[in-house]
Amino acid sequence: MQTGFGLDSIAQVIEEEQSRSITAENPSGAVGAGGQASSNLGPGRKGSPCIDNIAPGETVTLAEIDGPGVIRHLWFTVFDESDVSEYVFRDLVLRMYWDDEDEPSVEVPFGDFFCNGLAERCEIESMPVVCVPDIGFNCYFPMPFRDHAKITIESEHPTDIAPFFYQIDYSLVPELPKDTGYFHAQWRRENPTTKGVDFTIVDDIEGAGQYVGTYLAWTALSGYWYGEGEVKFYIDGDDEFPTICGTGTEDYVGGAWGYDDSDYGGPKTYSTAFMGYPFHDTGNGPDGHGRPPSHGMYRWHIPDPIRFTEDLRVEVQQIGDHPQTHTYFERSDDVSAVSYWYQKEPHNSFPEFPDREERIPR
Incomplete structure (x- = not known):
């Protein structure tokens, strides 16, 4: 099982791993269930690419995944300000929970997690965190879990956040090595x-x-x-x-x-x-x-x-x-x-x- 990344590993065929992805159009990551929502162009034509609205005080569960597995990639985008405040990146709180724990292993203001603190945007071209125009946030830290993974976003912004786009790419694996650590x-x-x-x-x-x-x-x-x-x-x-x-x-x-x-x-x-x-x-x-x-x-x-x-x-x-x-x-x-x-x-x-x-x- 691979928990990292690198060119030296992509030639290895790992048949026991199963690739999955969670988006607003396929919130469960179900097999063969991506992109089904309908738009004015018809079924399966970009009918629900995002969360339309996150209300003040609302916590949205972005992903719940039964393991064992490894989250491989996160991608998010959201406007950095609203009509009432320019602090969206600090007003949103990203949390992650592993194996049904009651307290989060990740608890960070949204922008700061992606090295965009101070509620200001900037480009990041690093290996595990990439932020590119225009406000595309990516994270490649591998995040393994044995039983369950849960990712939430909470808004403490004084008005609605709209829209919020996300994609969570992960692998289901037969088991994790005993020495596997959890991401915090x-x-x-x-x-x-x-x-x-x-x-x-x-x-x-x-x-x-x-x-x-x-x-x-x-x-x-x-x-x-x-x-x-x-x-x-x-x-x-x-x-x-x-x-x-x-x-x-x-x-x-x-x-x-x-x-x-x-x-x-x-x-x-x-x-x-x-x-x-x-x-x-x-x-x-x-x-x-x-x-x-x-x-x-x-x-x-x-x-x-x-x-x-x-x-x-x-x-x-x-x-x-x-x-x-x-x-x-x-x-x-x-x-x-x-x-x-x-x-x-x-x-x-x-x-x-x-x-x-x-x-x-x-």
Whole structure:
């Protein structure tokens, strides 16, 4: 059974796997049941390609699948704003449940899950997450399950969301290997952070697994360079000091020297297979809101997963640099993060998910 992806595997014929897909036209993924709805063009001619409407406060179940199986690909699209608010990406909440668990293994604002935090759209050209024009969100993290999978979307937007398109591609398999981990993703925000106290990307992970990615949405509330803080991984009982500690925030996502490019004239955005700094807003955007500068960046630990057998905590410092004196200083910024990892179930309960007002970007 394949749980990953790559050109080295596509020549292998696996007769025991069965490919299925869930859409608004075939919400159960049933065999031979795709595209049956009728339109003005007749039966089977794009009669129901989307959810027409998600009401405020409504939770829609996008998929319920009996296993064992592996979700291979997610695709979604939805408008990023409505007539009453521009925060659709933060107002929608994506949740995933494995094997009939009561609490989700994935609980993340919709846009942040796809590295489009701060309720702003940007293009992502990475291996597991791809966001392409116009607002096409794709995820290729394999998501295995033994008994059952459930995916929901909740709207806390103040008016109807219309329309919402989705496709969930998966395989049914005879069984999963005993060492298979389950996919998890969690969102946290601290607004503002506390000076001298590291921001917690994720903690209270217990069990065995591997950490596979981080997305940071960072709004700079102090002047000067914000990214001297080191990313730390406290693994299997680490206390005061971590086993893995980087050299700076932009270094963690593969950049250097503040993403500066003298030929470009300032911070230069980029998006690659495993790391990127795809979003930079100077704070003087076209909406005229006078927002502070904000940044979006990601790092996928796919070639280099962070293995743990007992527990894991991940943090990042908020440390700045004075450009004239080149001295470090403690900062207080608005930082949010998505952590992505695999582990054997059960998992610890997530912190209480912030309500809509606590998720609105500055």
